[in-house]
Amino acid sequence: MKTAIAIRHLHFEDLGMLEPLLASRGYVVRYLDAATDALYTGEVAAADLLIVLGGPVGAFDDALYPFICDELTVIEQRLARRRPLLGICLGAQLIARALGADVVSMGVKEIGYAPLTLTAEGEKSVLAALANTPVLHWHGDRFDIPAGATHLAGTAVCANQAFSVGRHVLALQCHLEADPAQIEQWLLGHACELAQAGIDPRALRAEAMARRIDLPRAAQAVFEAWLDGAMNVSPQCTTSTTHLP
Template identity: 65%
Template sequence: MKTALALRHLHFEDLGTLEPLLQERGYQVRYVDASTDDLSRLDANGSDLLIVLGGPIGAFDEELYPFLADELRLIERRLASGRPLLGICLGAQLIARQLGAAVSPMGFKEIGFAPLTLTDQGRDSVLGPLAQVPVLHWHGDQFETPPGGHLLAGTEACPRQAYAVGEAVLGLQFHLEADAGRIEHWLVGHCCELGQAGLDPRTVREDARRHGPSLARAARQVIGAWLDRQQNTETGPQ
């Protein structure tokens, strides 16, 4: 059985709608809690897929949260292997930083459902199904496109929302995986952040109800196509 290892920073910011997709495709999913588990003892290349999930801290905050140093070293080892690596929100920022790209505060929060603007390369990439589909944004930091990478999507508020480095590395600033049926966990868990940003949780809740089904369908298409590319890369030409 194939294995997928997910590094989690908050319990409710998990794989969401992507977990059943991975299971359907024959992956055994295992979570590691980055803040409490010993990341230095993890085999970075021991899983077929490594996913680094989101969280409310900064990719440059290792002095405040020392476990981030071990997490960056784990990402470094994974990148060196060339094996599939997916980063979401904080995960995408950590990967970008490890690849040599700047990660910095935006000065404001981008929170809520809104569509992306795909670049030309983005439209031709696995992100194509996301055209015109509102996705969940929930961040206050941003990354530069990593050296050697390709910018795939952005928004007016945050022009760099997705990148790819080769076929094996995909970084997404937005929450493609968000399960609208569990949005209440986000609204309660991040209630202080919503209040500081002056956002009404009722608006996010209603938008999740309206846009959740289309986002879930698009997420399956996007990650399904990306996984197909990993398999094709591994098997090579026949």
């Protein structure tokens, strides 16, 4: 039985459209809450797939939220072993930090649906399935592209929206996993942020409803293609067992 572990920071920012896809491919999915659950376990180390999801804190906020250090160590171990790793929003920023790149405030919020602009490499990548399909953006920070990683996409507001490392690591600033049919959870959960940013939830709700057909199809194609490639990468042998039981 294949296993997928998702590290979660907010309950409503879950695997979304990715979860039923994983189930259809035979994965048993388990969530770990970053702030409360143990991350240094044999189960996490042995998981076939690790997904680090989004959240409302910063990738360098470990002085305020010490659990970020635990996440970074798990991500570093995953990278060292060349095991399949998907990062979304905060998760992508943590991967960038683990690879030595900076993560900084953009000075503006990017919230809403907009298409990605693919780089030349992005057009040949798993993201090609997105074409001009608008995806959900919900962030105020951005990552630099790590040395050795492949820059895949950007937007007018945020030039660095996605990168990959080989076939086994994919980092997405945008929320490709977010189901537009479940947008109400996001609107309620982030009500204060929307009000502070001056964004009308009714406009976001209308944008989500317009994406109920094309976005799930495009997201599934991206995740299917990435999983096909990531699961065929040979892991790196290592003798390190740091923090593992």
